[in-house]
Amino acid sequence: MSIRLRLIVVLTLVTGVLWMSAVLWIAGSTRAQVERVLDARLAESANMVSSLISDQRIAVEAEGPVRVPMPATTDLSRQLSCQIWSLRGDLIGASQGAPDARMALTEGFSTTVIDGVPWRVYAVRNQQLGVRVMVGDRVDMRDGLVAGVVSGLLWPAAVLFPLLAGLIWLSVGRGLAPLAQLEAALRARRPDDLRPLPDARDPREIRPVRRALNRLFQQLDQIRRTERDFTAFAAHELKTPLAGLRIQAQVARRATDAATRDRALDAIAVSVDRSDRMVRQLLELAAIDHESAPSGPLDPAALIAEIVQEAQAQASAAQVRLVVRAGPLDLIHAPRVLMHSALRNLVENAIQHSPPGGQVTVSASRGASGLCLAVTDQGPGIAPEDRHRVTRRFWRGRAATGQGSGLGLAIVAAAVAHLGARLDLDAPDGGQTVRITLPVPSQRS
Amino acid sequence: MRLLIVEDDPVLSDGLRVGLGLSGFTADAVGTLADARAALRDSDFAGVVLDVMLPDGLGTTLLAEMRAAGQTLPVLLLTARDRVRDRVEGLDAGADDHLGKPFDLDELAARLRAMLRRHQGRARPLLHWNGIDLDPAALTATRDGAALRLSRREFAILHALVDQPGRILSRAQLEERLYGWQEDVESNTVEVHVHHLRAKLGRDVIQTVRGVGYRVAGAA
Numbered sequence: 001m002s003i004r005l006r007l008i009v010v011l012t013l014v015t016g017v018l019w020m021s022a023v024l025w026i027a028g029s030t031r032a033q034v035e036r037v038l039d040a041r042l043a044e045s046a047n048m049v050s051s052l053i054s055d056q057r058i059a060v061e062a063e064g065p066v067r068v069p070m071p072a073t074t075d076l077s078r079q080l081s082c083q084i085w086s087l088r089g090d091l092i093g094a095s096q097g098a099p100d101a102r103m104a105l106t107e108g109f110s111t112t113v114i115d116g117v118p119w120r121v122y123a124v125r126n127q128q129l130g131v132r133v134m135v136g137d138r139v140d141m142r143d144g145l146v147a148g149v150v151s152g153l154l155w156p157a158a159v160l161f162p163l164l165a166g167l168i169w170l171s172v173g174r175g176l177a178p179l180a181q182l183e184a185a186l187r188a189r190r191p192d193d194l195r196p197l198p199d200a201r202d203p204r205e206i207r208p209v210r211r212a213l214n215r216l217f218q219q220l221d222q223i224r225r226t227e228r229d230f231t232a233f234a235a236h237e238l239k240t241p242l243a244g245l246r247i248q249a250q251v252a253r254r255a256t257d258a259a260t261r262d263r264a265l266d267a268i269a270v271s272v273d274r275s276d277r278m279v280r281q282l283l284e285l286a287a288i289d290h291e292s293a294p295s296g297p298l299d300p301a302a303l304i305a306e307i308v309q310e311a312q313a314q315a316s317a318a319q320v321r322l323v324v325r326a327g328p329l330d331l332i333h334a335p336r337v338l339m340h341s342a343l344r345n346l347v348e349n350a351i352q353h354s355p356p357g358g359q360v361t362v363s364a365s366r367g368a369s370g371l372c373l374a375v376t377d378q379g380p381g382i383a384p385e386d387r388h389r390v391t392r393r394f395w396r397g398r399a400a401t402g403q404g405s406g407l408g409l410a411i412v413a414a415a416v417a418h419l420g421a422r423l424d425l426d427a428p429d430g431g432q433t434v435r436i437t438l439p440v441p442s443q444r445s
Numbered sequence: 446m447r448l449l450i451v452e453d454d455p456v457l458s459d460g461l462r463v464g465l466g467l468s469g470f471t472a473d474a475v476g477t478l479a480d481a482r483a484a485l486r487d488s489d490f491a492g493v494v495l496d497v498m499l500p501d502g503l504g505t506t507l508l509a510e511m512r513a514a515g516q517t518l519p520v521l522l523l524t525a526r527d528r529v530r531d532r533v534e535g536l537d538a539g540a541d542d543h544l545g546k547p548f549d550l551d552e553l554a555a556r557l558r559a560m561l562r563r564h565q566g567r568a569r570p571l572l573h574w575n576g577i578d579l580d581p582a583a584l585t586a587t588r589d590g591a592a593l594r595l596s597r598r599e600f601a602i603l604h605a606l607v608d609q610p611g612r613i614l615s616r617a618q619l620e621e622r623l624y625g626w627q628e629d630v631e632s633n634t635v636e637v638h639v640h641h642l643r644a645k646l647g648r649d650v651i652q653t654v655r656g657v658g659y660r661v662a663g664a665a
Contacts, residue, residue: 236498236525236546243523243547244457250550251464260463271456 003179007172012165019157027150034145038137039109041080042122046135049082050126053133079141081119083134092131103134111139178206186213194221233394234282237405241275274405281407284341285393288414293335300329300364300371303339308362311347319356322347326364332371332440334419339438342415346375346434349408353379353432370421370439381432387425412436446561446581446604447489447622450474451481451504452496452523457546461494461553462625468554469584469597469604473625478502485511485518489621492519492561494553497535505538512539519564521557523548558582565608574607574661577646593645598623598638602659606651611663613654 081098085091091102099114104121112119121136178200185197196214245268252264308322315322343362350360358378365372382390389395391413394406412434416423421438448465452458453476465472473488475481478501485493495504508520522535522543535543541560544553558581562570572579578587584600586593595603605614605622616635623635639651639659651659 232526233498239525239546240452240454240457240496244454244460246547247460247464247550247553248456251460251467254464254467254550264460264463267456267459274456 004169004172004176008165008168011168011172015164015168016161019161023150023153023157026153027146030149031142031146034142034149038142039120039122042109042120042135042137043124045080045082046122046124046133049084049135050124050131050133053084053131054126054128079137081136083136085132085134087125087130087132103136104132107132112136178203182206182210194218194224230393233406237278237394238275241271241278244271245275278405278407281345281405281411284345285407285411285414288338288341288411288418293337293418295333295335297331298334298336298339299331300339300373301326303336303343304362304364304373307340307344307347310344311351314348315351315360318351318354319358320351320354321359322351323359323361324363325361329364329366329371332438334438338415338419342412342419342421342436343373343375345408345411345415346373346436349412350375350377350379350432350434352408353377355379366440367437369437372435372437374433374435376431376433378431381427381430382425384427390425391423409434446491446557446601447471447473447625448492448494448557449481449484449488449490450494451476451478451499451507452494453477453499454496460550464550465494465554465557466625468550469581469600470554470557471601471623471625476500478504478507481507482510485516489618490518491622492521492557492564494521494523494557495540496523497531498525505535505540508535508538508540517564519560521553521560555582572604572607574610575650577603577607577650579604579607588646595645596638596641598634599642599645602635602638603642603646606659606661610661613658613660615658618658 079097080095081103082093082095083091083098083103084093085102091100094100099117099119101114103112103114103119104110104123105112107123107125110121110123112121118139119136120139120142121134123132123134125132181200182197182202194217196217197210200210202210248264248267248271252261252268255261255264304324304326308324311322347360347362354360354377360378361374361376363374363376391409392406393410395410413423416436419436419438421436424435424437426433426435446469448470450458450461450465450472452461452474455476458474458476462472462474472494473484473490475484476499478499481493481495484490495508497504504522508522511518511520519541520539522540523546524531524535524543525546532543541564542556544556558570570580570582572581576589577593579600580586581604584597586595586600586603601623602619605619619635623638639653643651651661653659
């Protein structure tokens with residue numbers, strides 16, 4: 001249901017109910033007023049007739065009823081009826097149109113039903129003549145008067161109500177115009193246009209919406225920029241090894257001496273390995289970013305042993321010794337894929353940055369803050385000013401060995417973020433320690 | 446022709462150095478902008494092969510610095526993303542040419558030769574001097590139509606001298622053109638190559654300016 005329709009329905013209903021209440025209220029008070037005025041008239045008329053017959057202006061004969069002339073100027077008056085009864089109970093006189101039956105049994109005001117028609121009657125006793133004068137009018141005449149007043153209120157309402165609805169429709173439309181403008185501005189946007197919405201003189205209600213939208217645009221823009229950077233870096237990082245391969249192949253073909261040719265062929269082999277690793281890491285990163293890894297029971301010690309075994313070939317080639325310092329550990333509940341990615345890349349990274357003859361230590365311990373996995377190497381370490389950016393994708397340190405893809409720590413950081421763990425970089429005296437602290441809620445198996 | 450290669454990928458950098466060497470250039474390679482700045486300050490290069498993405502920044506930053514400092518040294522950009530926008534950005538930053546990765550060694554060498562030629566204000570790819578024709582692309586030389594058998598170094602010295610006839614090049618300048626940093630230069634190699642050239646071309650072709658260096662006569 002649109003806001004406009006909703007507002008119109010609500011406003012129209014409320015206005016209608018208010019109007020009807022007003023009509024009922026006016027009808028009620030009008031009726032009371034009409035009763036009071038007409039009752040006064042009845043009493044006045046009865047007293048007047050009584051005094052007229054006392055003055056003998058109207059002869060009251062004993063034989064039969066006389067006509068009591070009543071002024072007949074308006075419809076209302078014609079409906080006023082008069083009876084004169086002797087105290088003995090004989091009808092002495094009556095006005096034209098007065099009922100035949102006695103209109104009142106008591107003096108003062110009373111209501112009598114005669115021939116099925118209710119009458120309001122005022123009776124007064126004329127002791128001097130020994131008669132009772134009764135003047136009455138029909139209740140339905142009174143109802144008619146009130147109905148006239150009410151219909152006088154209802155008719156304009158019936159005419160004005162649609163007019164009012166139309167006005168409500170228009171003013172709601174005007175009131176919602178800023179929303180419509182915002183909508184038009186959004187609709188007219190190209191999908192790749194993520195600039196903030198131009199400032200306009202918004203009503204206070206729209207401003208938070210515009211601000212929220214601008215914030216969203218900004219975030220989207222940031223995401224898109226990161227993605228674009230990623231694409232640019234990926235293009236560079238994938239095409240550069242290809243360029244290297246191609247040129248080394250040409251060198252190998254063109255070399256006149258065996259040494260140059262062998263060097264070129266070695267370089268090709270190295271480049272193929274690196275490209276392979278780069279593609280593997282890119283896929284790994286994509287998997288961490290976009291897939292949800294299932295959690296399961298995991299033995300940290302077994303995971304470390306497995307990774308050390310996988311990295312053994314690389315370590316031997318780099319003449320690096322892998323050392324594990326971990327006692328038996330409780331099972332944890334964690335996504336195995338993420339844990340494996342994080343630790344594997346840490347170990348590979350450490351080996352890459354180790355000098356020949358160096359040592360890479362993988363340690364695991366259970367502390368107060370959770371499971372702590374640390375990898376320490378004896379390489380040059382990460383410069384303090386570079387610590388905040390080593391986890392950026394494709395970022396390589398200035399002292400880069402040229403073997404890295406710049407993705408290792410980015411993968412670690414992504415996996416750690418998904419694990420809800422913490423990543424710490426320390427540089428102890430010589431070398432580098434990277435520590436992953438995984439909060440482990442309680443002992444689970 | 447001595448070139449500076451600014452490329453951080455060791456395999457590509459090595460391939461460029463060796464490959465361009467095989468194509469008749471002398472090339473030195475650095476991997477960062479900082480090293481490139483130092484190299485440009487300290488040595489004399491005929492041109493630069495510049496990668497766009499380097500560990501400590503963008504190649505185009507260095508390019509803009511060079512142009513802002515009034516250096517006209519010709520620069521060929523290596524770009525990974527070979528889109529029109531990237532090419533336009535590179536050229537607008539002051540590059541003389543660009544090549545998208547991966548590229549062909551021969552095309553790179555040809556573009557570099559053309560770039561250096563344009564820089565020297567020459568349109569013709571071949572050099573002529575006193576009946577001697579040099580073809581820098583093929584590394585071949587002829588004298589009155591007859592092929593001369595020159596080694597790569599001998600060709601390079603002749604090329605350097607014939608390039609600007611009349612200009613005296615010192616032994617150090619010639620050495621710089623001949624050898625990259627990684628090559629050992631024996632103290633008398635330039636003399637040895639000049640000696641061989643004179644044996645092949647005749648004594649009076651290359652003149653020795655005592656205490657200064659060598660030149661070929663100014664009349665082209």
